[in-house]
Amino acid sequence: MEKLGIFGGTFNPVHNGHLSLCTQLADALEIPKVLLIPTAIPPHKRAPELASGEHRLAMCRLAAQSDPRFCPCDLELRRQGNSYTVETLRELGSLFPSAQLFLLMGTDMFLTVQNWYCACEIFQRAFLVAGARQEGEEKQLREHLQFLESLGAKGEIVPCRVVPVSSTMVRQARKQGVPLRGMVPEAVERYIEEKGLYLSKGE
Numbered sequence: 001m002e003k004l005g006i007f008g009g010t011f012n013p014v015h016n017g018h019l020s021l022c023t024q025l026a027d028a029l030e031i032p033k034v035l036l037i038p039t040a041i042p043p044h045k046r047a048p049e050l051a052s053g054e055h056r057l058a059m060c061r062l063a064a065q066s067d068p069r070f071c072p073c074d075l076e077l078r079r080q081g082n083s084y085t086v087e088t089l090r091e092l093g094s095l096f097p098s099a100q101l102f103l104l105m106g107t108d109m110f111l112t113v114q115n116w117y118c119a120c121e122i123f124q125r126a127f128l129v130a131g132a133r134q135e136g137e138e139k140q141l142r143e144h145l146q147f148l149e150s151l152g153a154k155g156e157i158v159p160c161r162v163v164p165v166s167s168t169m170v171r172q173a174r175k176q177g178v179p180l181r182g183m184v185p186e187a188v189e190r191y192i193e194e195k196g197l198y199l200s201k202g203e
């Protein structure tokens, strides 16, 4: 059965922490293809610092050049409205009926997945794969996996070398005029500069 990785996020912007996590999780579970899916944010939730879906997808496209397994995907942006993971899994299930779906995530998402809309259906449709964002989170992740298993989920925690970057840090660095090198891929840094993203409130 073909394995398909799914990695969703705001990706505002996508950064090296995202990419490093995905690479390590895909390595560990031998996943040949990982979809990078930027989330659509409904207008009433739109933060002043949120780049448009088009920009966030373009940055995922550039970031995907760093690993042949990565594939940018506009499924949630095209759907508009709230991006419910369960709907994404349903759509991918019909698009790739023979694929085994792997939902990749970092600590913060993994610790809340039981509260997501139709969580039990998510657990039926996808195998969860999580890795730490910060040093020392692994024990908490393993304990949480046990709890999720009691709810019917299946998953695996992968020991990861952490890259403690966040999109918030990238946006702050940009405002302070600090070079983004090392936080995002070079092509993403160039894109942010060319388009003048994250300099001030809103765009």
Ligand code: ATP
Pocket: 008, 009, 010, 011, 012, 016, 017, 018, 021, 104, 105, 106, 107, 108, 109, 110, 131, 132, 133, 134, 162, 163, 164, 165, 166, 167, 168, 169
């Ligand atoms: P923000 O700072 O704007 O809240 P973020 O950096 O947390 O953004 P998201 O797009 O919200 O990024 O995260 C998408 C996914 O990537 C989530 O599953 C999150 O846990 C994971 N993630 C984000 N940063 C890292 C990191 N440095 N290492 C591992 N996983 C990460």
